[in-house]
Amino acid sequence: MKVEIRVFATLRRYLPELGIGEARIMEIEPGTSMGDIQEAIGLPADEVKIIMCNNLNVEPDVIAQDGDRITYIPAVAGG
Amino acid sequence: MAKKIVRIDMSELVATYENVPEKWSRWAGRGLTSAIVVDEVDPTCHPLGPNNKIVIAPGWVTGSPAAPSSGRTSFGGKSPLTGTIKETNSGGLSGQKIAKLGIAAIIIEGMPKNDKWYSIFISKDGVEFEEVGGLVGKGMYEVDELMWEKYPNKPAVIGIGQAGEMKLSNAGISVNDPENEPGRYAGRGGLGAVMGVRGVKAIVIDDKGGPGVEIADKDLFTQGRKKLTAAITEHALTKKDGGLHAFGTNVLMNIINEAGGLPTRNFSAGQFEGAAKISGEAVAENINERGGVGTTDHPCHPGCIIKCSSIYPDEKGNPFVSVLEYETAWALGANCGIDDIEYVAKMTRECNDIGLDTIEAGNTIAVAMDGGYLEFGDKEGAFKTFDEIRKGTPLGRIFGQGVEATAKAFGVYRVPTVKGQSMPAYEPRAIKGIGVTYATSTMGADHTSGYTIAPEIAGVGGKVDPLSNADKAELSLTFQAATAFIDCTGYCLFIAFPILDIAEGWAGMAESVAGVTGMDVTGDDVIAMGKEVLKMERLFNEAAGFTPEDDRLPEFMRDEALPPHNVKWTMADEVLDKVYAWVHED
Numbered sequence A: 001m002k003v004e005i006r007v008f009a010t011l012r013r014y015l016p017e018l019g020i021g022e023a024r025i026m027e028i029e030p031g032t033s034m035g036d037i038q039e040a041i042g043l044p045a046d047e048v049k050i051i052m053c054n055n056l057n058v059e060p061d062v063i064a065q066d067g068d069r070i071t072y073i074p075a076v077a078g079g
Numbered sequence B: 001m002a003k004k005i006v007r008i009d010m011s012e013l014v015a016t017y018e019n020v021p022e023k024w025s026r027w028a029g030r031g032l033t034s035a036i037v038v039d040e041v042d043p044t045c046h047p048l049g050p051n052n053k054i055v056i057a058p059g060w061v062t063g064s065p066a067a068p069s070s071g072r073t074s075f076g077g078k079s080p081l082t083g084t085i086k087e088t089n090s091g092g093l094s095g096q097k098i099a100k101l102g103i104a105a106i107i108i109e110g111m112p113k114n115d116k117w118y119s120i121f122i123s124k125d126g127v128e129f130e131e132v133g134g135l136v137g138k139g140m141y142e143v144d145e146l147m148w149e150k151y152p153n154k155p156a157v158i159g160i161g162q163a164g165e166m167k168l169s170n171a172g173i174s175v176n177d178p179e180n181e182p183g184r185y186a187g188r189g190g191l192g193a194v195m196g197v198r199g200v201k202a203i204v205i206d207d208k209g210g211p212g213v214e215i216a217d218k219d220l221f222t223q224g225r226k227k228l229t230a231a232i233t234e235h236a237l238t239k240k241d242g243g244l245h246a247f248g249t250n251v252l253m254n255i256i257n258e259a260g261g262l263p264t265r266n267f268s269a270g271q272f273e274g275a276a277k278i279s280g281e282a283v284a285e286n287i288n289e290r291g292g293v294g295t296t297d298h299p300c301h302p303g304c305i306i307k308c309s310s311i312y313p314d315e316k317g318n319p320f321v322s323v324l325e326y327e328t329a330w331a332l333g334a335n336c337g338i339d340d341i342e343y344v345a346k347m348t349r350e351c352n353d354i355g356l357d358t359i360e361a362g363n364t365i366a367v368a369m370d371g372g373y374l375e376f377g378d379k380e381g382a383f384k385t386f387d388e389i390r391k392g393t394p395l396g397r398i399f400g401q402g403v404e405a406t407a408k409a410f411g412v413y414r415v416p417t418v419k420g421q422s423m424p425a426y427e428p429r430a431i432k433g434i435g436v437t438y439a440t441s442t443m444g445a446d447h448t449s450g451y452t453i454a455p456e457i458a459g460v461g462g463k464v465d466p467l468s469n470a471d472k473a474e475l476s477l478t479f480q481a482a483t484a485f486i487d488c489t490g491y492c493l494f495i496a497f498p499i500l501d502i503a504e505g506w507a508g509m510a511e512s513v514a515g516v517t518g519m520d521v522t523g524d525d526v527i528a529m530g531k532e533v534l535k536m537e538r539l540f541n542e543a544a545g546f547t548p549e550d551d552r553l554p555e556f557m558r559d560e561a562l563p564p565h566n567v568k569w570t571m572a573d574e575v576l577d578k579v580y581a582w583v584h585e586d
């Protein structure tokens, strides 16, 4: 099954081939968690502050489903 | 030397130096501007009439040596936009210079009898008035330049553009930054018009030879500021290569979009397909490619170590505009359906020059688009509206009055305001806590007065579900109270992010305040003192005629479901009424 992966802000340096807001389409095995994907694409655990799946905050142990839109986010705020 | 209040009477063109009365002596920044407005401005007065005043106050620690990111200046008065009390604060050069002159607050009252325009020069030698008819009609870029040519020592310049001269409700007050750009704004609520009513085009502050800021307990101050500095430099968001340094506040564009909370096309959707193109990442790419003076790591005043500001250069690397905030890029971009960052930058420069709040300006164009004046996404058309405002055409004057006046003029029902002030860049249907802040804040719809986005989206200061209504009244009140305290300190509100996560930083902030002022303040007093400020402001608003029924979000947010989450505003009125119930109970 396939999922879409996006990274923003300071995490973009780990997937430098992606333009801003572009997704990497990734083939995953059933049962793969958000944390597993994070590790597979080489995002350091201490730099990922928030994981969003389909526009909702999720924890790293949530299992990805086919077609999920998954986003890894570092520390951000502003306003 | 004890700090003084400088009272400036524009009817007589005289300034008097007064001792700070006991009743105001505990306060600085927002606490002081609000205390003075409460004592001296009739809550029922017309904001543009002779009985309103402008009060300007630096924070408790502003101007003290090496207190990090502490140069804020508070501006207070009764708002022409909302009819409420208003405190709006800005970075830039003014706060530190006012404080170093030994001034606790400047009160400007009265209005010239002759309809003339003046500049006010304040230095260690006192206050000088000068008639400046030649500056009338000029934008802030030129005003700042002329003031630096005229006065030595690179002074602070507080000024109004054409919008303030025309007394428009969306007129902000500009403060120059270290490069003398007019990009720092006490923008919200139309206080630029209140300054215009007083006949004041510019206030120039030269602190050379001033007495500086007295520190009551140097050891305690040093201990506090070191703890705070350590928290700022350690936290992932505010450290040297963290998100705020690298991308500024616009680091949020893609994230809020991803959360489905990015108000788009006049609050009709929660995601914008062009978000990436106007995001902080896109701005940073352009800045890095263009080189020249461009930088993403710019302090809006000397001594800021978070440096969320930036200088956006033109294609040759020359200065173009500072600063493209998240709120600004959203208001003039996503909310108008515009995905061209160059147009966003051009319109931001117009706002900075004419003297307009970018949030209200963008929302105003969006509402006019909703009313059929322009198509969403029409960037040329949007850009031209600023010319109308600058020239003061009838249409321009309507736009310059902000969202509510424009919505009426164009027959629009989707009016994203609370108490007359339009909402910033977070959709309250998708992020409920910020909706409670918009509804209940003493300032009208304002994110900075209770930034629940930190735990709701960013996982800072805890993690809560943005889509849930649960416990949001308490959350918003806690943030509103903490913010009211920080707004008294002179520290930039962005210190809140590290100190919400790092307890030592929170304690350090309070210790630095205690060290400078000699007051007995600890981290445990922050919320209680913040609530004292909120109470003053709330009671002013009540006396001005506001009731709990004014603490509501607009009707359309209860009726229209917002994609992608397809959520409505469902917070019970009783929950909103609870937020300030303590004012009459405690």
Ligand code: SF4
Pocket: B069, B070, B071, B091, B092, B298, B299, B300, B301, B304, B305, B306, B307, B308, B309, B492, B493, B494
């Ligand atoms: S963090 Fe940004 S807004 Fe705050 S003082 Fe520094 S440059 Fe100014």
